[in-house]
Amino acid sequence: MTSVEADERLDQLKRRLFNDVAAEVPPVFTHILERYVPPTARTVAVTSTELGRHSVFWLDGPQFGGLAYDDGGNDSAPRIDGAVWPVSELRLATICIQDTEHGPATGQLTRWKRHVVFHLGGKELTFTALDHPRGTDRAGDFIDAVLLAMGR
Secondary structure, three states: HHHHHHHHHHHHHHHHHHHHOOOOOOOOHHHHHHHOOOOOOOOEEEEEEEOEEEEEEEEHHHHHEEEEEEEEOOOOOOOEEEEEEEEEHEEEOOOOOOOEEEEEOOOOOOOEEEEEEEEEEEEEEEEEEEEEOEEEEEHHHHHHHHHHHOOO
């Protein structure tokens, strides 16, 4: 494989995970994600360039995983860590709805945030989705897939 083909493969992965080929994800993290995140997985990625943090969570059949990159700031070296758990270890999901937008003419709720906390062992993983009457965002799709997998 040529370096151009390898670069294109990694760009496709960034596009799939971060929904943006221009996302400022460190190449080492992209290489590691390529190894651990199955191509068929449902994913959600969160990036905070100003904080130097990137996270990816995935669901693939009975597997729930997450990897995070932290650039360490000026104080330390970059750090990449994560875990993979069986979905069966997800014991509880708590859900909180927060209204965000009302229609000007009707006053009815038109957009809302859904905060879901998954309890996994001694950890809590929080995801936030932006929903509206016709659907949800990518995080919402991921949350819905995890909730469905928990019920199996």
